[in-house]
Every structure is written in C-alpha cells, then in structure tokens.
Amino acid sequence: MPSRTVRNVDRSLIRDKAKLIRRETVRLTDICGSGHYGSSFSMAEIVALLYYQLLHVRADEPRWADRDRFTMGKGHAAIGLFPVLADLGFFPAEWLDTYSRMGSFLGDHPEMKKVPGIDFSSGSIGHNLSVSVGMALGARLKGSPARAVCLMGDGEMNEGQIWEAAQAGAHYGLDNLVGIVDINGAGSDGDPQQTLRSEPLKEKWEAFGWNTIVLKDGHDIDATFDALNRALNAPDGRPACVLAYTVAGKGVSFMEGTWQWHLGFLGPKDIERAYAEIDAGEHMSQSEKYRANPPAPGMAYMSAELKKTIDLAESTVTDDFDERSWDMVVSLGLSRQLTTGRTLIELAEAGHDDIVVCTADLGRPTQVIGFGQTYPDRYFNFGIAERNMIGAAAGLATMGLTPVISNYSFFLALISATPTCR
Numbered sequence: 414m415p416s417r418t419v420r421n422v423d424r425s426l427i428r429d430k431a432k433l434i435r436r437e438t439v440r441l442t443d444i445c446g447s448g449h450y451g452s453s454f455s456m457a458e459i460v461a462l463l464y465y466q467l468l469h470v471r472a473d474e475p476r477w478a479d480r481d482r483f484t485m486g487k488g489h490a491a492i493g494l495f496p497v498l499a500d501l502g503f504f505p506a507e508w509l510d511t512y513s514r515m516g517s518f519l520g521d522h523p524e525m526k527k528v529p530g531i532d533f534s535s536g537s538i539g540h541n542l543s544v545s546v547g548m549a550l551g552a553r554l555k556g557s558p559a560r561a562v563c564l565m566g567d568g569e570m571n572e573g574q575i576w577e578a579a580q581a582g583a584h585y586g587l588d589n590l591v592g593i594v595d596i597n598g599a600g601s602d603g604d605p606q607q608t609l610r611s612e613p614l615k616e617k618w619e620a621f622g623w624n625t626i627v628l629k630d631g632h633d634i635d636a637t638f639d640a641l642n643r644a645l646n647a648p649d650g651r652p653a654c655v656l657a658y659t660v661a662g663k664g665v666s667f668m669e670g671t672w673q674w675h676l677g678f679l680g681p682k683d684i685e686r687a688y689a690e691i692d693a694g695e696h697m698s699q700s701e702k703y704r705a706n707p708p709a710p711g712m713a714y715m716s717a718e719l720k721k722t723i724d725l726a727e728s729t730v731t732d733d734f735d736e737r738s739w740d741m742v743v744s745l746g747l748s749r750q751l752t753t754g755r756t757l758i759e760l761a762e763a764g765h766d767d768i769v770v771c772t773a774d775l776g777r778p779t780q781v782i783g784f785g786q787t788y789p790d791r792y793f794n795f796g797i798a799e800r801n802m803i804g805a806a807a808g809l810a811t812m813g814l815t816p817v818i819s820n821y822s823f824f825l826a827l828i829s830a831t832p833t834c835r
C-alpha cells in the first residue's frame with residue numbers, strides 16, 4: 414500500500430506550531446470557561462508533525478477524495494486541533510473566537526458536519542479506531558493512496574472496541590491504517606495504569622498483529638517524526654501502532670505530569686504564567702530531562718517538588734496559585750453538593766453491606782470517589798470500558814450484591830453507535 418511524499422519542513426516550524434497549539438488551547442479555554450489542557454498539550458508535537466509535515470490534506474478542498482483521514486478517539490482534545498485547521502485555512506481564524514459559544518461550529522468535540530477538516534465526529538471515547546478501519550478498507554477498495562490515522566488516549570485503551578478494531582485492522586492487512594496512542598499518564602480519575610491497567614501495550618498490539626513502534630518521548634520532535642514516518646511510510650502488510658509516551662500538560666510547569674489538569678481553567682495570573690512558559694519553550698528543556706531518564710510505562714509523571722505541593726486525594730491549588738484557577742480536583746470541591754457518594758456511604762454505614770459501586774473512569778467527576786476511599790473493597794473502577802462495567806455489575810447482582818453504577822449516562826446510552834456525545 415501507498416507511502417506518500419514527506420514535506421521538507423524545518424524543525425523550528427514544528428516547534429512553533431506546537432507552541433501555537435498550546436497557546437491557543439489556553440486562549441480558547443479562557444473563552445469557554447474550562448478546557449482539556451493536559452490532553453491537548455501532550456499531543457502538540459504529534460499533531461504539529463502530522464499536519465505540517467506528514468499528512469496529505471487540502472485546506473481549499475477539504476473533501477478531496479484522496480486526502481489522508483485523521484480521526485481523534487480522544488475527541489475531547491479537539492481544542493488543540495481547531496487552531497491547526499484554522500492556521501492551515503480550513504476555516505476562518507475568527508471562528509476560533511466563537512469557540513463553545515451558542516451557535517458556534519466549534520464545540521469541545523470535533524463535529525464532521527460542521528467543521529471543514531474534521532473527517533469524523535467523536536466525543537464518546539473508543540469508537541474512532543473502528544471508523545479508521547472502515548476508512549482504510551474504503552481507500553484500498555477505491556485504489557486511493559489515502560491513509561487513515563487515529564489518535565487515541567491511554568485511558569482509551571480500556572475500551573473493548575479498540576481491540577475489536579485492532580483485530581479487524583490486522584485481519585484485513587490494513588497497512589494504510591495507523592493508530593497513535595498518546596500515553597500521557599492521565600485520565601479522568603488519575604493515571605489510567607492505576608485506574609485499570611492496560612500495559613504492557615507493546616506486547617498487546619504486537620500480539621494483535623500490528624507493527625508496533627514505541628516512541629519514548631512524544632515531545633522530541635526528531636524521534637516523533639521518525640516514529641510517525643515509519644508508521645505512515647513503511648508499509649509492510651500490517652497496520653501500524655505508535656505508542657507515544659508523552660507528558661500530560663507538557664509545556665507549563667505546574668501542569669506537567671499532573672492528571673489533575675486534564676480539565677481545568679486558568680485565572681488571570683496563571684494564564685499569564687502559562688503564556689510566558691509556552692512562549693519561552695520551557696517544555697523543550699523539560700523534554701531533555703525526560704529523554705535522559707525515560708519514565709517507566711505506567712509511572713505517574715510528576716516532579717518531586719510538585720508532588721510535595723499536591724494532595725492527590727483533594728486539591729492541587731497552593732498558595733502561589735491564582736485563586737480563580739481551578740483544576741479538575743478543585744472543581745470537584747465546588748461540586749460537593751453532589752450527594753450520591755455521601756448517600757451511599759450513609760447507606761453502607763446503616764448496614765447495607767450489599768452495596769457495591771461501579772464506575773468507568775468517572776468516579777471523581779460523579780463524586781463517588783469518597784465511597785471508594787471509605788470502602789475500597791466495594792468500589793470497582795473499570796476504566797473507560799462501559800460495557801464491561803455494566804456486564805460486571807449484572808454479574809455482581811447475580812451474587813446477591815446491589816451494584817450502583819455512577820457514570821455520565823450519555824456514555825452508557827450512546828456507546829459506539831454515536832458519532833459524538835454532544
């Protein structure tokens with residue numbers, strides 16, 4: 414199957430575009446009131462290399478039949494993709510100023526029917542690799558040189574559909590299909606390896622028949638180019654998977670390596686700090702550090718100094734933070750009025766030994782984490798794997814227990830069939 418020409422691009426351009434992604438993520442989050450900083454910053458170099466050097470797309474002809482297809486399993490990080498599409502001319506830059514506003518085409522997940530350059534909608538994690546399988550099959554059938562590339566999260570590896578798609582990709586020998594896993598050590602409830610371990614990923618993808626490329630530092634532009642180029646342009650009869658070890662929040666010191674900034678909002682003082690650090694390119698020197706001492710898979714990335722300032726169970730805000738800033742954990746402090754967790758604890762205290770609580774990487778946002786801390790033996794976090802959670806809850810019920818599922822309902826109702834959760 415096809416490999417395609419690679420544009421000759423200076424590394425400084427890629428570095429600048431990665432900065433653009435981070436800067437615009439900060440700016441658009443300011444418009445929106447909350448945003449996925451951590452997820453966007455971790456993919457910045459990968460997305461910059463794809464769009465400015467490797468993928469074949471046409472901004473003036475977004476539906477060009479032979480374009481490479483890019484989908485985002487981790488659709489919640491679209492905030493980092495929209496600025497690139499605007500910069501390339503897929504839509505007017507002014508659209509960015511309307512991000513998340515009523516009537517805007519740009520919401521917090523990519524929508525294929527509204528945004529030129531978006532090849533498929535997403536938001537409900539886990540189904541875009543299947544879409545990419547279909548795109549790769551279609552390209553082959555039509556004799557098109559198009560490749561299908563899907564960017565996924567490490568938490569997303571918990572979804573069973575990923576492995577269904579992995580089987581299909583290998584079975585059909587789709588060497589025009591590339592999966593990229595952004596292994597940033599962050600998900601909603603913490604490091605996905607602690608929530609529900611999916612490592613060893615290399616062995617798994619290899620066993621599923623994929624050409625598996627381990628990228629130790631997804632912020633090292635040369636190494637990232639090399640890995641992506643090999644995946645895209647050295648077809649060998651198998652689909653390729655790049656396992657990119659990255660750092661959540663990369664580029665802003667107080668966000669780097671913390672899953673708490675998966676979702677958050679910067680107050681005026683911290684926003685200026687963030688811009689200054691992004692502009693200074695601080696993250697590049699940090700990359701050197703990680704390259705010299707690559708973290709073990711599954712290890713939470715967090716500096717010792719930062720760790721001291723953080724109580725992982727509660728808040729990350731310290732004295733020198735702008736009090737108007739909040740990260741996910743702090744925002745949960747604001748939503749303690751959610752009574753589910755407290756009520757469940759009260760029921761358990763009243764003697765209901767039958768209660769067991771199940772969640773799918775949404776224990777903190779739905780506030781049942783407190784039950785988990787009080788009754789760890791009766792709290793099961795199944796990772797981002799809703800079907801398995803529901804099946805396991807049914808099994809628990811057959812054993813005389815009373816399972817309570819705590820999750821966002823739309824991720825239970827709309828799994829896999831829906832193109833978007835919005």
Ligand SMILES: Cc1ncc(C[n+]2csc(CCOP(=O)(O)OP(=O)(O)O)c2C)c(N)n1
Binds near residue numbers: 489566567605
């Ligand atoms: C099916 C589904 N379940 C839950 C969510 C809610 N959710 C949004 S982001 C996220 C964590 C994602 O972690 P990961 O896949 O590692 O992506 P990252 O943001 O770290 O790149 C979750 C659970 C969702 N969007 N879709």
Ligand SMILES: [Mg+2]
Binds near residue numbers: 566568596598
């Ligand atoms: Mg992640």
